[in-house]
Structure formats: C-alpha cells, structure tokens
Amino acid sequence: MESRIHPTAIIAPGAQLASDVQVGPYSLVGPNVSIESGTVVGPHCVIDGHTRIGKNNQFYRFCSVGGMPQDKKYGGEPTRLEIGDGNMVREYVTINTGTVQDVGVTRVGNDNWIMAYVHIAHDCQVANHTIIANNVQLAGHIHIDDWAIIGGSSAVHQFVRIGAHSMIGGTSSIRQDIPPYVIGAGDPFRPVGINSEGLGRRGYTPEVVSALKEAYKMLYRRKLSTQQATEQMRSLQQTTPAAHDAIQVLLDFLEASSRGIARA
Structure with missing residues (x-):
C-alpha cells in the first residue's frame, strides 16, 4: 500500500x-x-x-x-x-x-x-x-434518480426530486420536481418534451417511447390537473401493455411528489 x-x-x-x-x-x-x-x-x-x-x-x-x-x-x-x-x-x-x-x-x-x-x-x-x-x-x-442529466451551472432547490432519464439544460433553475423522462431548461425550468433520444440509447422501444410521449401530453399539453392526467395514464397502461412499467415509474413519481412538478 x-x-x-x-x-x-x-x-x-x-x-x-x-x-x-x-x-x-x-x-x-x-x-x-x-x-x-x-x-x-x-x-x-x-x-x-x-x-x-x-x-x-x-x-x-x-x-x-x-x-x-x-x-x-x-x-x-x-x-x-x-x-x-x-x-x-x-x-x-x-x-x-x-x-x-x-x-x-x-x-x-x-x-x-x-x-x-x-x-x-x-x-x-x-x-x-x-x-x-x-x-x-x-x-x-435532493433526490436524483437513475440516468438523469443536469446541465452546467444549474441550481436545484432543496428537497427537489429529479426523475429517472430526465434531462435538464444548462443554467436552469429548478424549484419543483422534474418528472421522469422529461427534458427542458430555463429559469424557471420549462419542460419541452420527452428525452426520447436518451431512452432510445438505453433500449426503450419506439412503442414505449411513443406511449411516454402520449403520457407527457396528458400531463403538460391538455390542460388537465395532475389527478386527471394520472387517471388517463392508467388507461394508457391498459391499452399499451408494453409501456406499463415505464408509465408506472412516472405515476409513482407523481404520487410521491410533495413540492409539485415544474410546469412553467
């Protein structure tokens, strides 16, 4: 030695x-x-x-x-x-x-x-x-889940959770939870879509990625409450069995969120 x-x-x-x-x-x-x-x-x-x-x-x-x-x-x-x-x-x-x-x-x-x-x-x-x-x-x-990426010079508020496979652009300010799979940036953080490129590299099939994009629309694009969005995601699990587990990761995260998710 x-x-x-x-x-x-x-x-x-x-x-x-x-x-x-x-x-x-x-x-x-x-x-x-x-x-x-x-x-x-x-x-x-x-x-x-x-x-x-x-x-x-x-x-x-x-x-x-x-x-x-x-x-x-x-x-x-x-x-x-x-x-x-x-x-x-x-x-x-x-x-x-x-x-x-x-x-x-x-x-x-x-x-x-x-x-x-x-x-x-x-x-x-x-x-x-x-x-x-x-x-x-x-x-x-702060809790950061598997495969998350945080861009340079970003700052994350205490008690925030950052979900698996999410990607945060540089110089972002994170004050609320970032759900799994979400990509975005800004001060405050603004979600723009699903990290489809990263998911593809990690073996997620096009069918699963497509289902996650649909789940993202339910959460961010259709002016639904979080509860309404999660109800629709559970229906999506039934119609797209291949994506059941991936969607469940998102549902579990949303259920456990205490700060609320970033929506700017």
Missing part, C-alpha cells in the same frame, strides 16, 4: 484503505474513512468525515469529500457519506455528509459522472448513471 501512497499524503490512523488504493501528493484521508479496491485519490484532495467509498472511483485533484454539512443546525453528530462504485469526481467537487434532521447520510450510487465545481449538499441521494455537469449546485435533501 505504501508504494501507492505519495510520501506527502497524510493517511490518518484508523483509515481503512484497500491495498491497491492510490493517494496522490498532498492529499489527506481522515480517520473514519474507508476506501475499497481500485479507487484513485488524486493530488490535493481531502476525504474526511464518516465516509465509505466503494470500488474503482476516481477523485480528481482538489476534491473535498465528506466534509460536515453546511447547515447551521449541525451539532457535530457522526452523520455519514456513502459513495458506490465506478464514479468519476472531477476538480473542486464538494460532497458533504448528512444531517440528523434527515436520514443522516448523503449517498452517491454507482457510475456517476460528476464534473468540476459541483456541490452535493447534505442528505442528497444521487442514484446511478447520472451526469452532473460543471458547476451544478445541489442544495440539501
């Missing part, structure tokens, strides 16, 4: 690093950190807090991971950060631990691409295969 850790790096007693973990010059790893096999920590990184990091992650130079939450209610509780496998974390990214006011843990899943200057605040729950572009700012308690 010593041959993979630069002489200027500081690894605190108590830190648990797999034998092949690499740590670059002038980086610091705190006493309550565990890092699994294949992970690379670049130069000038700080990884501290009660932080667990999985396999084959790469932390580029100047990352700050596992710092205490930027929440004035935080009283030093041993809240946590959990990061999965195969994530790319670029320059100056900050990811904070959770708070006892929520679940007490910030989570980042697997195979996420997190670009430079991104901030992931306390209690965020980032799923898998997401792309979070340069300078995106995530406030506390």
